[in-house]
Amino acid sequence: MLAVIRYSVPGPQSEEFAGQAREILDTFAAQPGFLTGQLSRSVDEEELWVLVTEWEGAGFYRRALSAARLVMYPLMTLMINEPSAFEPCYRSERDGASPKLG
Structure with a gap:
């Protein structure tokens, strides 16, 4: 499962x-299933950031989101409100093997 959380971050806030x-x-990374x-x-677009994880x-x-809510809270206002969880349907590998998923 792929999780994609996008953020819009004003330039001066980038480092923080x-x-x-x-x-x-x-x-x-410390959560089960990561x-x-x-x-x-x-x-x-240098203001656009993405946090991508696989589970x-x-x-x-979903359980990891609950565990991380305290560290995620300060960045909530920068999150782009959109669905973030995606189930894989197809994957292509570099060596030519392309196992079908789903």
Whole structure:
């Protein structure tokens, strides 16, 4: 399961935001069911950031959101309000193997 949380961060807040977002990612990483995660910044719109994580399932992600709510709270006003949980439907691998999902 893929989780995508997008943020719109004014330039002057970028450094502080990045530190707080890393704390969120570290909190997620300590939760059961966490697989991978990364914080990225748009190369085209520098105010747009994304926190992307992969989970063993939606239940793990939802429980992790509860566990991380205190560290996520300061950044809530910067979040873009949109769905964040996605189930994989298809995956393509670099070596040419393309196992179908779902």
